[in-house]
Structures are given as C-alpha cells and as structure tokens.
Amino acid sequence: MARDTALNARHFRRLERREQYIQFNFLIPCLAFLFLFFFLPIGIFLSQSLFDPGFTTEHYVKAFSRPLYMAILWKTLKLSFYTTLVCLLLAYPVAFVMAHAKGKVKLAILVLVLIPFWTNILVRMFAWLAILGSNGVINTNLMTLGLIDEPLHLLYNFFSVILGMTHYMLPFMILPIYSVMAAIPSNLTDAAANLGASPWRAFLRVYLPLSLPGIGAGCLLVFILSLGFFITPALMGGPRDTMFAQIIEIQINQMLDWGFAAALSTILLVITIVLYLVYDRLLSVEKIYGGDGKS
Amino acid sequence: MAYTRRDFLTTSALSALAAGTGSFAGLGLNRATAADLDTLISGLSGRSMTAVSWGGSFQDAQRNAWFTPFAEEAGITVNEDTDPSNARIIAMVRSRNVQWDVCDVGLEQAHAVGEDGYLEELDYDIIDRTGFPEGFATKYGIGNITWSTVLAWREDVVTGETPDTVADIWDVERFPGMRTLRDYPLDNIPWALMAAGLSKDEIYPLTEEKLQIAFAKLDEIRDRVLWWTAGAQPAQFLATNEVTLAQVWNGRLGTLIDEGLPIGIQWNGAQMQVDAWAVPKNAPNKDVAMAFIAWASTAENNARIAAEIAYGPVNMESIPLASDRFAALLPTTHFDQHLICDYNYWGPNFASILERWQEWRLL
Numbered sequence: 001m002a003r004d005t006a007l008n009a010r011h012f013r014r015l016e017r018r019e020q021y022i023q024f025n026f027l028i029p030c031l032a033f034l035f036l037f038f039f040l041p042i043g044i045f046l047s048q049s050l051f052d053p054g055f056t057t058e059h060y061v062k063a064f065s066r067p068l069y070m071a072i073l074w075k076t077l078k079l080s081f082y083t084t085l086v087c088l089l090l091a092y093p094v095a096f097v098m099a100h101a102k103g104k105v106k107l108a109i110l111v112l113v114l115i116p117f118w119t120n121i122l123v124r125m126f127a128w129l130a131i132l133g134s135n136g137v138i139n140t141n142l143m144t145l146g147l148i149d150e151p152l153h154l155l156y157n158f159f160s161v162i163l164g165m166t167h168y169m170l171p172f173m174i175l176p177i178y179s180v181m182a183a184i185p186s187n188l189t190d191a192a193a194n195l196g197a198s199p200w201r202a203f204l205r206v207y208l209p210l211s212l213p214g215i216g217a218g219c220l221l222v223f224i225l226s227l228g229f230f231i232t233p234a235l236m237g238g239p240r241d242t243m244f245a246q247i248i249e250i251q252i253n254q255m256l257d258w259g260f261a262a263a264l265s266t267i268l269l270v271i272t273i274v275l276y277l278v279y280d281r282l283l284s285v286e287k288i289y290g291g292d293g294k295s
Numbered sequence: 296m297a298y299t300r301r302d303f304l305t306t307s308a309l310s311a312l313a314a315g316t317g318s319f320a321g322l323g324l325n326r327a328t329a330a331d332l333d334t335l336i337s338g339l340s341g342r343s344m345t346a347v348s349w350g351g352s353f354q355d356a357q358r359n360a361w362f363t364p365f366a367e368e369a370g371i372t373v374n375e376d377t378d379p380s381n382a383r384i385i386a387m388v389r390s391r392n393v394q395w396d397v398c399d400v401g402l403e404q405a406h407a408v409g410e411d412g413y414l415e416e417l418d419y420d421i422i423d424r425t426g427f428p429e430g431f432a433t434k435y436g437i438g439n440i441t442w443s444t445v446l447a448w449r450e451d452v453v454t455g456e457t458p459d460t461v462a463d464i465w466d467v468e469r470f471p472g473m474r475t476l477r478d479y480p481l482d483n484i485p486w487a488l489m490a491a492g493l494s495k496d497e498i499y500p501l502t503e504e505k506l507q508i509a510f511a512k513l514d515e516i517r518d519r520v521l522w523w524t525a526g527a528q529p530a531q532f533l534a535t536n537e538v539t540l541a542q543v544w545n546g547r548l549g550t551l552i553d554e555g556l557p558i559g560i561q562w563n564g565a566q567m568q569v570d571a572w573a574v575p576k577n578a579p580n581k582d583v584a585m586a587f588i589a590w591a592s593t594a595e596n597n598a599r600i601a602a603e604i605a606y607g608p609v610n611m612e613s614i615p616l617a618s619d620r621f622a623a624l625l626p627t628t629h630f631d632q633h634l635i636c637d638y639n640y641w642g643p644n645f646a647s648i649l650e651r652w653q654e655w656r657l658l
Contacts, residue, residue, distance in 0.1 A: 066654070072657060133537060134537050135537075136535075239517070239656065240657075252382055253380055256382060256385060
C-alpha cells in the first residue's frame with residue numbers, strides 16, 4: 001500500500017513536471033519578445049555605465065563622490081516615502097468603503113476611482129496649475145471672499161509636488177488594497193464580534209492583518225512608481241524639488257553624458273530590485289497574483 | 296572678438312555700397328555668386344528635405360519666411376519635424392538612421408556636438424557668409440535669426456519706477472516679488488556679472504573669478520526665482536501674474552502684446568544670441584540642406600523672418616531689407632544696448648560651465 005502510494009507520487013510528480021515543461025514552451029515566444037525588445041536594449045544602455053567604450057568605473061565614482069547625486073537620491077526616497085504614506089492614508093478608507101458597498105454604489109465608487117486613471121497625466125497636471133496658481137481658482141475665490149489679501153503660495157513647492165503625485169498614484173494604491181479586501185470573507189469580523197471583540201478590536205486584530213498583502217502591494221507599487229517619477233516634480237515642483245529621474249534626463253538631454261546617465265539609472269534600478277526582494281521576503285508577491293505563496 | 300557698433304556700421308555701409316553697385320564679385324571674395332546659387336537650386340527639383348525646428352509660432356514663422364518660399368523656388372517638398380535637441384541628433388547619427396536634413400540648433404552647443412562627429416561641416420563654398428558677424432557663422436552652424444533675452448514686466452503690475460537695465464532683476468527693494476530666470480548659464484552668468492557691476496565689455500571671456508562672482512550674485516535672489524526651461528513659460532508666468540519680473544526671449548513677448556497685455560521691456564544689457572542651421576552627419580539630403588542654408592542666408596532671404604516674428608536677421612546686409620512690422624521688438628533696433636554673445640568663447644567651454652550650473656542649481 002505504501003509502495004503504491006510512493007509509486008503514485010513519483011508518477012504524479014513526473015506528470016506535473018511534464019505539464020510544467022509544456023507550459024514553459026508556451027512562454028517562449030513571449031520571453032523571446034521581452035528579451036529582444038526590452039532586456040537587450042536596456043542591457044546595452046546600462047552597460048554604457050561600465051563600458052564607455054573601454055571599461056571604466058569613473059561614472060560610478062562620480063555618482064557616489066559628488067554630493068549632488070546622493071543628495072537628490074535621498075530627497076527622492078523621502079518624497080516617495082511621503083507620497084506612499086499619504087496615498088495609504090487616503091486609499092485605505094476608500095478601498096474599505098468600496099469593498100463593503102453593494103451594487104450601484106460600488107460601481108459608482110469604482111468609476112470615480114478609474115476615470116482620473118484614464119485621463120492624460122499632463123491634462124491633470126495643468127488642471128492643478130490652474131487651480132493652485134496665484135491667479136488660480138483657489139486664490140481668486142479666497143481673495144474675493146476677503147479671507148486673504150495676497151495670494152497663497154500653493155504651487156512650485158513640496159506641498160504641490162506631494163499633491164500632484166498623490167493624485168496620480170491613488171488608483172494604484174486603492175485597487176490592490178480593494179482586490180485583497182474583496183477576498184476577505186465578510187463573516188470573519190462577525191465571528192470576532194461573536195467571540196467578544198469590540199468592532200475596533202475586530203478590525204485591528206482580524207481585518208487589518210488580512211488586508212496587509214494589499215497594503216504591501218499598493219505601497220510597493222506607489223513607492224517604486226514615485227522613485228522614477230518625472231512629470232509632476234518637473235511641472236509642479238520648486239527648484240529644490242528636483243527628483244532623481246530628472247537628473248537622469250538632464251544628463252541625457254543637456255549634458256549628453258550617456259555613460260553617466262546609465263550609471264545613475266543602474267543605481268535606481270538596483271534600489272528598486274532590492275525593495276522588491278525585501279517585499280517578497282516579507283509579504284510574498286505571489287499572493288497578489290493568486291498564488292499560494294508557498295513556493 | 297566682440298562685435299562692436301563700429302563693425303556693424305562698417306558692414307552696413309559696405310553692404311549698402313555693394314547692393315547699390317549690384318556687384319558682389321567685385322569685392323574680390325572667393326564664393327558663389329547669386330547666379331551660381333540659382334543654378335544649384337533649380338537642379339534640386341523633385342527632391343525633398345526635412346527641416347526641424349522648435350514648433351509653435353516660431354516654426355510657423357520659419358515656415359512662412361523660408362521653408363515654403365524655398366520649396367516653391369526649388370520645386371522640392373519640405374517636410375517638417377520638431378524638437379531638434381542634441382540628444383536626438385546624436386541618437387539618430389549613432390543608430391545610423393538619420394532622418395533629418397537641416398536643424399535649428401543652439402550655436403553654443405553646435406561646436407561640441409560637431410567636434411564629436413555628429414554634425415556635418417557647413418559648405419562655405421556655396422554658403423555666403425560675408426555679412427555675418429564673426430562668431431555667428433561657425434564650422435558647424437550658421438546663425439539664422441538674432442534674438443535677445445530681455446527683461447520684461449507688466450505695466451499694470453509694476454507701476455511707478457521701472458527697471459533701467461536687465462541687472463535690475465536683482466533689485467529686490469525696488470521690485471519685490473518673484474522673478475523668473477532661464478535655467479541656463481548662458482543667460483544668467485552675464486546678467487549676474489552686470490548686476491555685480493561689470494560693464495558689457497568686461498564680461499567675455501569668462502574666468503574662474505568671474506564665475507564665482509556670478510554664482511555668489513545669483514545666490515542672492517535664488518529663493519525668489521522660478522526657473523523656466525520652455526520658451527513659453529516666462530510669458531505664461533507674466534500672463535498669470537506668477538512673477539513680477541521675467542527674463543524672457545524677446546520674440547515671446549509678441550503674443551502677450553497681441554493679447555492686449557501692457558508689457559514693459561528693458562533692452563539695456565540684453566544679450567544678443569542666434570539660432571543656427573546645422574546639418575546632422577550623414578543626413579539623407581545633405582546637398583539640399585546645404586543649398587537651403589545658402590539660400591536662406593542671403594541678404595534678401597535672411598531678412599524675411601522679420602516680417603513673420605519679432606526676431607532679426609543675422610546677415611547684417613539684411614537689416615535695411617527687413618520689415619518694420621515688429622521694429623519695436625527687434626533686437627537689431629536696439630543694437631547699441633545689447634551685449635553680443637561670444638560664441639567663440641562658449642563653443643569650447645559650454646559643457647563644463649553647464650555642469651557647474653546644474654550643480655549650483657540643484658544643491
């Protein structure tokens with residue numbers, strides 16, 4: 001009986017391996033495409049950081065020794081962190097309401113979240129300029145009402161950059177959190193209440209930990225997007241709000257030093273990969289895609 | 296060598312004389328005559344050329360002044376594209392897929408880009424550069440328009456005292472409020488030096504000491520500055536009242552004035568600069584491009600631009616032929632008050648100063 005089981009197990013494993021082999025073959029065209037049009041060009045570009053044309057470490061030395069680049073990197077990390085935080089605080093309640101809403105209300109909220117997602121980012125940025133400017137909607141209304149004498153400086157500073165970036169990133173935070181919340185069985189909090197927990201305790205001890213993969217996914221996505229973000233700081237930020245991606249752009253377009261730009265890009269890429277690996281260790285990426293997180 | 300008023304008057308006088316006698320060849324210079332150019336151009340029929348410039352009203356003006364008339368005269372098709380940034384030119388040449396024939400570029404960077412092998416040397420056997428100030432017709436680029444960076448404000452905002460020189464953008468007591476400056480050293484270093492007390496003649500060539508003076512001066516106002524990178528931005532800032540004083544290209548003010556805004560302009564100390572025609576290396580229609588440049592650089596044709604937009608011709612022989620339409624806004628009308636940009640200095644030095652500028656700006 002045990003021998004039968006063992007034989008069955010081996011047979012089953014062999015079948016599984018064969019199935020995986022067939023499945024892998026289906027992936028080959030896609031992988032080839034990705035390799036040819038994505039990995040290879042990027043690899044060629046990034047290799048310029050070390051081979052420009054002969055082997056050289058001067059670009060990395062410059063990136064780490066001149067104070068400018070590390071300072072901007074640090075500022076970028078901080079800005080991304082704040083954006084992620086603000087997004088999380090705003091997105092969680094929205095996702096919660098959406099997950100617990102029924103029918104038409106849920107649809108309405110979903111549509112409200114998605115429509116800005118589909119609007120061109122430049123249009124949205126210019127809308128903010130019109131709203132926050134010295135002669136913009138907010139300032140002219142406040143001045144007409146007599147609440148202020150001089151226009152408020154709402155634009156071209158840290159505040160406006162966070163505002164613009166949060167505006168863009170919110171759907172990226174709301175949707176992952178929502179998708180995880182939607183999978184949480186609704187009777188769990190009821191069960192906790194039956195066992196004597198207050199609503200707040202039920203939320204804190206049962207619901208919140210279950211929604212953690214969604215929070216993690218949303219935060220990871222928003223943080224990584226913010227790291228490489230370019231348009232909002234350029235259009236809405238002040239002179240000291242320059243982000244790392246803008247530095248790379250300056251190196252490519254103005255300084256025409258592509259080897260150095262490649263070095264800076266590699267640094268950014270490495271940071272992103274490290275973040276991803278850390279996340280995977282802590283929270284397991286597979287869970288977002290419906291895997292069981294065990295492999 | 297700085298281009299002085301005396302040189303300007305001399306060249307104008309000479310050109311008037313030449314135009315009067317109608318005999319260019321009589322000046323004893325070895326270059327193509329007008330007749331040679333005509334033969335060259337008529338041989339281009341049926342070809343095409345891609346001209347690339349910066350879009351908007353600027354490219355519209357260039358189209359009306361040069362691209363369309365040349366297309367008609369030579370019987371060719373002129374295609375257009377935008378954003379001839381150096382990075383794109385370099386990328387095209389490197390990938391051996393050049394699609395542009397003639398580009399409008401900044402002369403300060405043309406030298407370095409050309410020396411690195413990305414631009415064709417201009418064919419001065421067919422392009423006639425007499426009449427061009429020294430430094431405005433170089434190995435890889437020849438000026439096509441003159442423009443200046445001036446100081447502008449709204450007269451309904453800055454009532455009372457108005458600035459006397461461009462250096463008054465540093466005067467925060469008389470003119471409080473925000474300013475906008477171009478995120479570029481070529482405009483700001485000379486202005487800063489003038490604000491620090493140097494006269495126009497003392498500015499070029501820049502030295503280490505002068506650079507330090509300039510950056511120290513810029514530090515004084517940096518907290519009140521909105522930096523602009525696109526030409527439309529300073530005009531926009533003035534229109535929406537984001538700034539009190541703006542460092543802006545003279546041509547951009549035309550749109551504001553047309554819209555009815557009362558704009559005040561100060562030309563004293565403004566720096567006269569040029570945009571230049573350049574030909575990317577291995578351009579597909581290189582010969583058409585050279586012929587176009589030769590055609591557009593003649594006195595008669597270079598003058599056309601002044602009828603379309605408030606930029607002046609570079610060929611000094613064009614000045615008497617230029618339209619009056621924008622006379623008040625033309626840099627050549629206020630020639631005396633200008634600082635002439637020394638592209639012979641900027642050519643080799645631009646890259647290093649740009650790097651220093653970035654470091655100052657971003658830290």
